[in-house]
Amino acid sequence: MWVAGVVLVVMVGAAVLAPWLSPYDPIATDTDALGLPPGAPGHPLGTDLLGRDLLARLLHGARTSLLVGLAAAALTVAAGVLLGALAAAGPRWLDELIARTADVLLSLPMLLVVLGLAAVLGPSLGTVIVAVACTGWMAVALVARAELISQRERLYVRAAYGLGLTRGQVLRRHLLPGALPPVASVAAFEVGHAILTESTLSFLGLGVPPHRPSWGNLLTEAQEHLLTGAWYTVAFPAGCVVVTILAVNVLASAANRGEGRAW
């Protein structure tokens, strides 16, 4: 668990410090350094066939991928909590509507929904974030709704109503803080899900536009070199995606187990 935490801190740190860690511009081509192997002088991870420094591309890719991952997860959780709260507190037909919509979306594969969205909105950072939120809010909303409903009848909530607090005040002061721990443990998994979706979409050419490096984009470009000996162009970004998702999953499982105790 500590290892996972350290890995994530290093990843985020490397992404934030990208311009200082590598002197190269991730999209500048250098005709004197085409297709260098890892360990070449000045280029620790080598360069690609256009002479772009792979370390710089990897670090700047981490910026995009982690940013999209975190932003998408944040939007997912916000939308999920909002809809869950509406379902729990709103009129019955709204509850039904949200539950049915969640059912329909859950019974469809994520990629189908994302594909439709990507076709309509066109590939961009925003599309990826919206697509992740559209396909991920259901889990958060279901947990938030269940938690809010189970708390609604607790004594301290009824006491708060008895003291004359309005519904909004009770929701903000008493219900939402209580619902936070289970939502947080779902949210942690959503971060991993978001990073995975970003890399898959970008890999398929439907996510982050190609001129902006992201881990998924790097993999698309590198794929054709996989069988010609330049395997490292695939291995580094793939390794980053896998290690990051594993680290997030380890932390999320830990948060899941410690739920209620740690909070």
Add this chain to the structure above:
Amino acid sequence: MRAATACGVVAVLSVLCFAVLDAAPGSAAASILEARSGGRPAPPAAVAALEREMGLDDPMPVRYVRWAAGVATGDFGVSYRSGRPVADVLAETAPWTLLLTAVATLFSVVGAIAAGLAAALTRSRRVRRGIEGVLFTLGGMPGFVTALLLLWIFAGWLRVLPSGGLHRPGEALTVGIVATHLLLPALALAFGHHFGVYARLVQTGVERLRAVPHVDSARARGLHRRTVVLRHLLRPGLVPFAARFGAGVGTLVAGAYATEVIFAWPGVGREAIAAARDQDHALLAAIVLLTGLVVVLATLLGDLAVAWLDPRVRLGTPTHD
């Protein structure tokens, strides 16, 4: 009851499918004219005329009903990109996707049961830890990374399997050749999508039953180990796995999209990705709708499998686990 829900899902799916694709920016008529004239933008009058001819200026419900009626009779319209009927494109590509998905499903089920059983029944702590570690790592790998890894190992490094396509150019299409080309994408599809989750479900399902009285009693009656495992551990132990797998077939079908792109498999998924990139809405709408239908059917089949495995579900008695 289940079937009614499924019908509702399909209806909503079709409306969503149409509405989302219909709301796309850009005019299909304009892009057709542009393609015909070799990239020059068309005059607005010509665009409007073609739109009227194609019925694109009717109100949305009219267009939805026309589209749905066409779909019901197998008419999915014309693919904007290639100018061919969508039904033809689908008839050409769908069988290959079905083949790929079916074989991958088989690999996934057999592999998950084997790995899960081995992890649950082994007495060696090291073996169990090893299997669990591999499963956990697979769980963190995006499907396409698993595919790239397999591609590199078997096609790049060992050079024992072809890297993609259906057959080499000029080579006859025989069962053996297709099978060798099918092996790698099917493995990638099977191990790249929730395989870790499935194997873990088999493992925990079986482990949970090991200390249950009916298994002890079966063992005490001197039944053969194989009988105990197959009849008393595996069948009830598979219930959580089967319940999850039915819902997960959708992921497998959708995962076939990326897999087909990587291995240049001439299936529906490759068409879908290309259609999404080129905004070929008629083709994309048809593929999304059909994939959704297959997924709903698969989920129903999964429910039936659970009912067969678990008599309590069949008889409607409440389950307590």
